[in-house]
Amino acid sequence: MLLALTGIFIWGRIREALAAERLRASERLISEQLAYQRALLDSLPNPIFVKGPDSVFTACNRAYEEAFGISRDELIGKTALQLDYFSNEARVAYQEADELLIHEGGESREEISIGFADGVVRDVLYWRQTFELDDGTPAGLIGILIDITERKLAEKAVQESEEKYRSIFNSGPNPIFVLDRTTLEILDANPMAEETYGYSKEEMRGRSFSFLGPAEEIKARLTEFDQNSWPEACVVGSKVQHYRKRNVPFYARVTACPIRYKNSDAVILATTDLTEMLEKEAQLLQASKMTTLGEMSAGIAHELNQPLNAIKMGSDYLTMMVEDRQKIAEKNLVEVAQQISGQVDRAVEIINRLREFGRKPDFVKKRGVYR
Secondary structure, three states, X not given: OHHHHHHHHHHHHHHHHHHHHHHHHHXXXXXXXXXXXXXXXXXXXXXXXXXXXXXXXXXXXXXXXXXXXXOHHHHOOOOHHHOOOOOHHHHHHHHHHHHHHHHHOXXXXXXXXXXXOOOOEEXXXXXXXXXXXXXXXXXXXXXXXXXXXXXXXXXHHHXXXXXXXXXXXXXXXXXXXXXXXXXXXXXXXXXXXXXXXOOOHHHHOOOXXXXXXXXXXXXXXXXXXXXXXXXXXXXXXXXEEEEEHHHEEEEEEXXXXXXXXXXXXXXXXXXEEOHHHHHHHHHXXXXXXXXXXXXXXXXXXXXXXHHHHHHHHHHHHHHHXXXXXXXXXXXXXXXXXXXXXXXXXXXXXXXXXXXXXXXXXXXXXXXXXXX
């Protein structure tokens, strides 16, 4: 009997020892897992925190401590309402949002501005994801703060640049078009283009630029260049004929450059209306011609006097023969008539040359020249 009781006692002690060993092994495993999880969190560069089902902080990584100047021990057990790096209004909002998110499950992403421990307010992407126990019970959420300050600054710089060039585009004194590089379809046009060509932007958008003026040669020349070689990649037309609404012609100088527009290859094309300039050139040329004609008047008079004198002599001869009732030989009559006719032709030719020289030049249609 004593032996049996001794065996039962020893076996009980053995079972206790085994249970204690299993408990120690389990504790070591849990400790190792926690150490692994903590090391994993600390290795990540972004601030990370974990909250329990009651929206109380249960863990954070080293990046979170450094970002907000708070230790794990200071953070664990607190709620968002107790954090001074949020405004009072934000603390309440985030606490309520976290509680609702844990209850309903899912994730949340938002961009916020938050003050860090170094005194700098940064733009961050605030991402939170809930997690559950095996039985589906809400267990809490994990949150990550991703610094997007540089991205926001870049976006702001791009926006400011776009606003700047949109302002230049809209206020430019010359017509400016944006064309699809492949089809030459008009993608955009500035107000001066509407004023110069007489079409609204809506009427021009979606149509080929060719209905306003020749562009195929520009397109062919642009294919030889890459936009990285700008401005050498630009093509300039010295003088080409374009058409306003109702097919009214005018001359324009064209400059076209390859660009990227809304992630597509495009052409920015600017035109300069040469009508006024050509009109002034024509006026100056006309004035110069009139001055030249004035200076040439003495020579012109001499040129005209010669055929007029010959005509006068021929007519006087015929008049004299008729008045004296003398018979004119047929040969002489033909010769005098031919001389008078020839001198008339000569005078007419001189006058026509003068008229041609003094005429104001008109626009004529010609093929555009590009360089």
